[in-house]
Amino acid sequence: MDALKILLVLTLGFITTSCQIGYLAKSAYNQLSLLNQRVPIEDALNDPKLEPGEKQKLILSQDVRQFAETKLKLNVKKNYSTYVKLDRPYVSYVVSASPKWKLETHLWGFPIVGKMPYKGFFAEKDAKEEAESLKSENFDVYIRGVSAYSTLGWFKDPLLSSMLRYKDHDLVNTIIHESVHATLFIKSEADFNERLATFLGNKGMELYYQQKEGENSETLKLVRNENIDEKQFSEFITAEIKSVETWYSVQKEQKEELRQSRFQEIKTNFVEKVKPKLITDSYLKFDTIDLNNARLIVYKTYLQDMSDFENLYTLCGKDFEKFMNTVKQLEKHEKPSQGLKGLVAEMKKGATQ
Numbered sequence: 266m267d268a269l270k271i272l273l274v275l276t277l278g279f280i281t282t283s284c285q286i287g288y289l290a291k292s293a294y295n296q297l298s299l300l301n302q303r304v305p306i307e308d309a310l311n312d313p314k315l316e317p318g319e320k321q322k323l324i325l326s327q328d329v330r331q332f333a334e335t336k337l338k339l340n341v342k343k344n345y346s347t348y349v350k351l352d353r354p355y356v357s358y359v360v361s362a363s364p365k366w367k368l369e370t371h372l373w374g375f376p377i378v379g380k381m382p383y384k385g386f387f388a389e390k391d392a393k394e395e396a397e398s399l400k401s402e403n404f405d406v407y408i409r410g411v412s413a414y415s416t417l418g419w420f421k422d423p424l425l426s427s428m429l430r431y432k433d434h435d436l437v438n439t440i441i442h443e444s445v446h447a448t449l450f451i452k453s454e455a456d457f458n459e460r461l462a463t464f465l466g467n468k469g470m471e472l473y474y475q476q477k478e479g480e481n482s483e484t485l486k487l488v489r490n491e492n493i494d495e496k497q498f499s500e501f502i503t504a505e506i507k508s509v510e511t512w513y514s515v516q517k518e519q520k521e522e523l524r525q526s527r528f529q530e531i532k533t534n535f536v537e538k539v540k541p542k543l544i545t546d547s548y549l550k551f552d553t554i555d556l557n558n559a560r561l562i563v564y565k566t567y568l569q570d571m572s573d574f575e576n577l578y579t580l581c582g583k584d585f586e587k588f589m590n591t592v593k594q595l596e597k598h599e600k601p602s603q604g605l606k607g608l609v610a611e612m613k614k615g616a617t618q
Contacts, residue, residue: 289376295387296420299356303347303423322429322436323348329440329473336476337441337469338586340448344415344422345440351426355410357385358392361566362404363558366519368510370456370562371404378417379453382566385411407559413439415446422447434488437473442466449593456566457601461592463567464574467492468585490544496575498548499568501539505531506565528556573605580612 306327310320326345334341361383362371372380386392389410396406412427422443428436445462471492474485512527532552543549554560581588591608598604 291391292385292387296416299349299387300420300423302349303421304349306346306348306424309348309350319426319429322431322433323424325433325436326424326428326440328477329437330444332473332476333441333444333469336585337444337472338589339441339444339469340418341444342418342421342447344418344444344447345424347421347423349423349425354427354430355389355412356425356427357387357411357414358389359383359385359409359411360392360395360399361407361409361559361563362396362399363562365403365405365524365558366516367513368506368558368561368565370565371399377419377452378450378455381453381455382562383455385414405557405559407557407563409563413443415443417450418447434470434474434484434491438466438470438488441469441473445469445589448589449596451596451598451601454601456569457595457605459567460569460571460574464571464578465585465589467495468578472585487545491547494543494545494547495568496571497539497542498551499571501535502561502564502568503570505534506561506569509561531556573602573609576609577605577612580609580616 306323309315310323315323330341330345333339363369364371370382372382373384374380384395386395389408392408396408399406412430413425414422416422428439431439442462442465445465446458449461450458467488470488471485474482474488478484509527509531516523536552540549540552577591578588581591592605594608595601595604
């Protein structure tokens with residue numbers, strides 16, 4: 266069945282575009298190869314080569330997937346009920362890009378999911394080749410290793426050995442995040458989808474530890490503090506992204522030193538305005554990274570302006586299932602981010618009447 270699904274996706278690729286045929290064929294082959302390596306979690310737990318810490322994370326993953334399905338009502342299906350041991354640190358490598366003199370997301374078109382702000386490769390070498398090609402066209406690029414991803418319910422996603430390197434609560438967050446994608450994914454709206462999954466991954470993680478360990482849990486305290494830091498950073502990076510977009514629109518001299526100076530200004534603002542307020546080390550090293558437009562675009566995709574999600578969550582009584590069912594109303598909306606604002610305004614109006 267998985268092979269037939271991959272063949273269908275590849276066939277759609279032939280229909281929709283000719284320049285992607287090689288990429289789609291290679292991706293399909295690697296995806297099928299990955300799926301063919303799956304073993305049941307029970308078999309993996311009996312593997313004497315698996316470290317005790319890795320076994321503990323496998324057990325945790327099964328508890329989280331049950332929680333996500335029964336308590337959060339997410340579409341888990343049989344995802345993460347199998348395991349794959351990889352021969353590399355990451356399952357794939359993702360390329361993001363943006364023009365050098367405009368903070369604009371470079372999009373790739375794919376079958377099924379539509380336009381996406383990133384392109385994934387199973388081999389790091391292929392990702393680097395894509396990046397070099399984009400650089401030659403005057404794009405900023407950013408490559409990052411990915412430890413987990415969702416096939417949006419098309420296949421039974423396995424738990425990957427790359428995911429076992431996560432801290433326990435990060436693994437909890439990741440499984441919930443990817444399960445949100447499997448529950449709701451709006452075609453060609455990656456920014457909305459990723460922000461939604463980021464927001465609910467954080468909320469679901471809190472709910473998990475609240476139920477499993479209680480209000481006095483040290484882990485619950487940590488994840489709440491990390492979520493507070495992420496909210497602070499989201500507000501900061503949202504304002505900076507808007508400021509940079511304006512800066513590019515009025516900038517007349519296209520000199521690289523001006524861009525680098527502007528990126529340094531962002532990091533200086535972080536050190537002065539945000540870093541002293543951080544409770545955890547989640548974003549502590551932001552001022553040390555190599556910043557460019559492509560990296561800012563990634564922040565834009567995952568973290569820009571989470572306030573509408575937060576407002577809707579509050580209006581839904583901080584009820585995860587009610588929130589998710591409300592957001593599902595936007596599945597056919599032409600512009601879901603605008604639709605979200607409309608939902609918030611409508612519910613606020615109803616609450617005051």
